[in-house]
Amino acid sequence: MSIYDEPAPLVDPRLRRAERAVSAVFVGVVVAAFVVASVIVVKFGAEAILGQCAPSWLSGADPQLCLNAEINQPTLIVSGSTSLPDGAVVQVSAEDFGTGYNQHWVTDTANLTVANGSFGGSFDLTGWGAGTVTVTAIFEIGSSQPTDVVDRYGTHGQLLSGPDVQLDPSGGDPQTQMVLVSTDVDLSAG
Numbered sequence: 001m002s003i004y005d006e007p008a009p010l011v012d013p014r015l016r017r018a019e020r021a022v023s024a025v026f027v028g029v030v031v032a033a034f035v036v037a038s039v040i041v042v043k044f045g046a047e048a049i050l051g052q053c054a055p056s057w058l059s060g061a062d063p064q065l066c067l068n069a070e071i072n073q074p075t076l077i078v079s080g081s082t083s084l085p086d087g088a089v090v091q092v093s094a095e096d097f098g099t100g101y102n103q104h105w106v107t108d109t110a111n112l113t114v115a116n117g118s119f120g121g122s123f124d125l126t127g128w129g130a131g132t133v134t135v136t137a138i139f140e141i142g143s144s145q146p147t148d149v150v151d152r153y154g155t156h157g158q159l160l161s162g163p164d165v166q167l168d169p170s171g172g173d174p175q176t177q178m179v180l181v182s183t184d185v186d187l188s189a190g
Contacts, residue, residue: 061162061179063153065090069135069185071125076107076185078135079120087146088114091138092121096187098129105129111144130189140168140178 064083069076078092093109105128112119125133141150141157153159157168157177168176 061164062160063088063139063179064162065137065139065164065179065181067092067135067137067181067183069094069133069183071133071185071187073188074124074126074128076123076125076133076135076187077120078112078122078137079118080112080137081118082114082139083117084114084139085146085149085152086115088139088149089142089144090114090119091140092119092135094123094125094133094135096125096128096131096133098131103129103131125187128187130187132184133187134182134184136180136182138178138180141176 062083065080066082067078067080069078071077076094078094080090080092082088082090084090090112091109092112094107096105097103098105105125107123107125110121110123112121141153141155156174157165160177160179162179164179164181165177166180168178
């Protein structure tokens, strides 16, 4: 008898089933890890590319409130997009602490009305020093909001959702929730 004529060693069928089960579990874990990693990359990648305007199915925000700002010396131009209904009011302001001692500038708050999913306005920054201007947009329930907006988000904002929702720092009883987003833009000297 030659070595080629020897019968193959017998493998227990239970061992083969166990090997297949381990392989299937391993493939499942790898696929699940890939899916989770892909969702994380897409979510944070979209937020990095689109700013705060990641798709609502990724952020889970209702409403979405996205803010952009640019400076065309000496004017600050603010624009935003949102899932808020037409007529909703978004409060926008800007602040700069400057680069020198005792420098601080603040704009008045502008009440911007949503139309067709967007809002916008401008601020005159004449006389402001160089520095980083922080632009803030706030959506909160108040007397300036239309009835349909109050009905949708609750009289105290209790139906607001998403990562930008926070308690109103001014307090009150009951406490209300609001959506707050901000962005920075550099103001150069002159």
